[in-house]
Amino acid sequence: MPDDRPFVSLATDFGAAYTAICAGVVHRIAPQATVLVLSDEVTPYAIAEGAMLLRQALPYLPVGVHVGIVDPGVGTPRRPVAVETGRGDVLVGPDNGLLVPAAEALGGVVRAHCLEEPEFRLPEVSTSFHGRDIFSPAAAHLARGVDIARLGPPAGDLLPLDVPAPVVRGGALTAAALYVDRFGSLILHARPDDLAAALGPLEYGTALRVTHPGGTLRATFEETYGSVTPGEPLLWVDSSGQLGLAVNQGSAAERTELRAGDTVTLRVDGKPDGDGAAGLAD
Structure with missing residues (x-):
């Protein structure tokens, strides 16, 4: 010190x-x-x-x-x-x-x-x-x-943070929401390398299908909020390197009714699910 x-x-x-x-x-x-x-x-x-x-x-x-x-x-x-x-x-x-x-x-x-x-x-x-x-x-x-x-005495091993690890399977990435920030964005327990492992290299503007417990949301993978019009959803990489689900000038949490701990599954829109079934429309 x-x-x-x-x-x-x-x-x-x-x-x-x-x-x-x-x-x-x-x-x-x-x-x-x-x-x-x-x-x-x-x-x-x-x-x-x-x-x-x-x-x-x-x-x-x-x-x-x-x-x-x-x-x-x-x-x-x-x-x-x-x-x-x-x-x-x-x-x-x-x-x-x-x-x-x-x-x-x-x-x-x-x-x-x-x-x-x-x-x-x-x-x-x-x-x-x-x-x-x-x-x-x-x-x-x-x-x-x-x-x-x-x-005091040595503590030994510390308890890890109890959050499910991201899952890469069948062309999809499943991740838990770590928290909701003050703008209503959902910060996910996954990073860009997890996204690439699941979906391959993605260009900005790629359309994604986001499946969550309440339904399905269409979003695009973007570099900035301003890449979509106000009110439109996007997936982006936040300043700490985590993936986040946001709505430009709006609240992804309100749009999806998701809370911390809920999970979402990300797929490239139009590609079939792992079981061969195509995704449903909003």
């Missing part, structure tokens, strides 16, 4: 007030630290959404201590952990898959420790606000230079 003005970031699903309390705890213990609230607007309980935010954002932030809290298992036996990465950052949060994608993006996990030592917690620990009582104090002490090993 840098010796002068260590950097701490916070990303939560708490909303502004509770996240500000966490920032206040960090400031009280490590008043010299620069504290950035990366986001307090992660969809409540949406672990995958929080994980993708951390993975996308942290490589662009200074090396430091990064707290991620999307923690529907708070108060249960799930473990609070600190994770040192190859770049030198330490990630702090629950062991529920939230931290793993970001750790991989920051050079991989070097070591991980459970947050068990009372010295590095608040004197009283609630059952429902570990962000205030465990995670923020640990982050502040790490920012002050405390070695990660002093926080």
